[in-house]
Amino acid sequence: MLTRRKPVSITNAQKMLTDLPLRSEVEEIPVSKANHRIVAQDILAPFDYPHFRRSGYDGYAIRSEDDHDYPKIFKVVGNIPAGATFDQPLGKNETTRIMTGAFVPDNAGKVIMLEQTREAADPQHIKIMVPANHSNITEKGTEFAANDVLIKANTELNPGGLAILTALGIQTVPVYRQPKIAIITTGTELIRPNEKRRPGKIYNSNGILIENLVKEHGGVVTENRQLVDDANLLKTTLKSAIAQNDIVITDGGVSVGDYDFLAVAALKSDKLLFNKLRMRPGSVTTAFVQDQTLVMALSGNPGACFTAFYLYVEPLLSRFVHRPSRVVETTATLVAPYHKTNGFDRILRGTITQNDHGYEVVPNGSDKSGDLGNLQTTTCLFEIPHSNTPIALNTEVKTWLLPFK
Numbered sequence: 001m002l003t004r005r006k007p008v009s010i011t012n013a014q015k016m017l018t019d020l021p022l023r024s025e026v027e028e029i030p031v032s033k034a035n036h037r038i039v040a041q042d043i044l045a046p047f048d049y050p051h052f053r054r055s056g057y058d059g060y061a062i063r064s065e066d067d068h069d070y071p072k073i074f075k076v077v078g079n080i081p082a083g084a085t086f087d088q089p090l091g092k093n094e095t096t097r098i099m100t101g102a103f104v105p106d107n108a109g110k111v112i113m114l115e116q117t118r119e120a121a122d123p124q125h126i127k128i129m130v131p132a133n134h135s136n137i138t139e140k141g142t143e144f145a146a147n148d149v150l151i152k153a154n155t156e157l158n159p160g161g162l163a164i165l166t167a168l169g170i171q172t173v174p175v176y177r178q179p180k181i182a183i184i185t186t187g188t189e190l191i192r193p194n195e196k197r198r199p200g201k202i203y204n205s206n207g208i209l210i211e212n213l214v215k216e217h218g219g220v221v222t223e224n225r226q227l228v229d230d231a232n233l234l235k236t237t238l239k240s241a242i243a244q245n246d247i248v249i250t251d252g253g254v255s256v257g258d259y260d261f262l263a264v265a266a267l268k269s270d271k272l273l274f275n276k277l278r279m280r281p282g283s284v285t286t287a288f289v290q291d292q293t294l295v296m297a298l299s300g301n302p303g304a305c306f307t308a309f310y311l312y313v314e315p316l317l318s319r320f321v322h323r324p325s326r327v328v329e330t331t332a333t334l335v336a337p338y339h340k341t342n343g344f345d346r347i348l349r350g351t352i353t354q355n356d357h358g359y360e361v362v363p364n365g366s367d368k369s370g371d372l373g374n375l376q377t378t379t380c381l382f383e384i385p386h387s388n389t390p391i392a393l394n395t396e397v398k399t400w401l402l403p404f405k
C-alpha cells in the first residue's frame with residue numbers, strides 16, 4: 001500500500017541531520033599518515049625551536065666584542081660543518097669557519113659571510129673586510145618557545161603542518177577518527193564495468209561516484225556493495241553494514257516502486273528522520289536511524305544522488321571530524337534565464353564565476369534528476385525557489401560552492 005510521505009524543507013532536513021549525535025572519537029596516528037586529518041587538541045612545542053643557536057650563512061663566527069676596526073685579521077681556531085658542535089670558547093680575535101645551519105659557539109655574537117672575507121698570508125688566519133649588519137645567527141627559540149601552540153585544535157593538517165610537527169620531533173598526533181562508511185547500491189538493472197552491456201541493464205555509476213565523494217571528504221569506505229533488488233538480501237546486508245559502520249549510504253530503491261525496499265526499511269526503522277524533501281532532484285532522499293546508526297538513502301538518479309551528497313552527506317562527514325563543511329553556502333546572481341516553475345525548490349547544477357560585485361551563476365546544462373553529463377564540470381549548486389511564476393533574471397539565489405572543483 002502506498003504510504004503518504006510528509007515533505008520536509010532542505011533547511012529542516014539539514015537541521016535534523018545536524019542535531020543527530022555522531023560517534024566522534026580521537027585516535028593517535030603517525031604524523032607521516034596525518035595529511036588532511038583534523039587535529040583533536042592543541043599541539044604544543046616540546047622544546048624551544050630552534051633548540052640551539054644556528055648560523056644563517058656560510059662564513060666565520062666571531063665574538064661581538066671583536067666586531068670592529070675592519071679590515072682585520074682573525075685567527076681560525078676551528079671549522080664547524082652543519083651537524084657538528086663546538087665546545088671551546090672563542091678567544092680575542094679568534095674565529096671559526098662555520099657552515100649554514102651549523103651550531104654557533106656559545107660566545108660567538110656574529111657570523112660574517114664568506115664573501116666578506118679574504119684569505120690571509122698565513123692559512124691559519126682569515127681577513128675579515130667589513131662588519132656584518134646583522135648577527136646572522138638564528139637564536140634558540142626564535143620560532144617557538146617550549147609549550148607554544150604549534151597547531152591549534154580542529155585544524156586540518158597539510159604538508160606544511162606535518163613539517164612543523166616533524167621539525168619539533170613529534171612522531172604521532174591525536175586526530176579525530178575518520179568515519180567508517182558502507183555504501184550499498186541497489187538495482188537489478190545494475191551491471192559492473194567489466195560486464196557486457198545489454199538491454200535493460202545500466203552500468204553502476206553511482207557506486208564509484210559515492211565512493212570517491214566519501215573518500216574525498218575524509219570518510220573510510222569499508223565496503224561498496226551492489227545488490228539486486230531483493231528484500232531479504234537488502235535486510236541482511238543492511239543489518240551487517242549498520243553494525244560495523246558509522247554511517248551507511250544506500251542508493252536507489254527509495255521511491256514508491258514495487259522493488260523500492262529501502263523505502264520499506266526506512267518506514268520500519270527505529271527512527272525515520274525524513275523520506276520526502278521539498279526539493280528536486282532528490283525529493284526521495286531519505287534518512288533514518290537503525291540500531292543507533294544513520295542510514296542516508298540517496299536516490300538512484302545520478303543527478304539527485306550527486307546533489308543530495310553535497311547538501312546532506314558531506315556536512316555529516318565534516319562534522320564527524322570537527323571540520324567546517326566544505327560546501328560553502330552563499331548567494332549569487334542568476335545571470336542566465338530559467339523559465340521552469342516548480343512546486344518544490346529546484347536545485348540546479350551550476351557554473352559559478354566571481355567578479356567585483358560578487359558571484360554570478362548559470363545553469364550547467366541539464367537540471368534533470370536522471371542526467372549525469374554535467375557532474376564533471378559542475379562547480380556549484382543553486383536554488384530556484386518553488387513558485388508559480390518563472391524566476392526573474394538577475395535574482396539573487398541561494399548557492400552552494402562545491403569543493404575540489
Ligand SMILES: Nc1nc2c(c(=O)[nH]1)N[C@H]1C(S)=C(S)[C@@H](COP(=O)(O)OP(=O)(O)OC[C@H]3O[C@@H](n4cnc5c(N)ncnc54)[C@H](O)[C@@H]3O)O[C@H]1N2
Binds near residue numbers: 301304
Ligand atoms: N510513482 C512514482 N515514481 C517515482 C517517483 C514518485 O514520486 N512516484 N519519484 C521519482 C523520482 S523524483 C526519483 S528521484 C526516482 C527515485 O527512485 P529511487 O531512488 O528509488 O531509485 P531507483 O528507482 O532505484 O532508480 C532511479 C533511476 O536511477 C537509476 N539508477 C539506480 N541506481 C543507479 C546506479 N547505481 N547508477 C546509475 N544509475 C542508477 C535507475 O536505473 C533508475 O533509472 O523515482 C522516481 N519515480
Ligand code: MOO
Binds near residue numbers: 279281299369370
Ligand atoms: O526526487 Mo527526484 O530526485 O526529484 O528526481
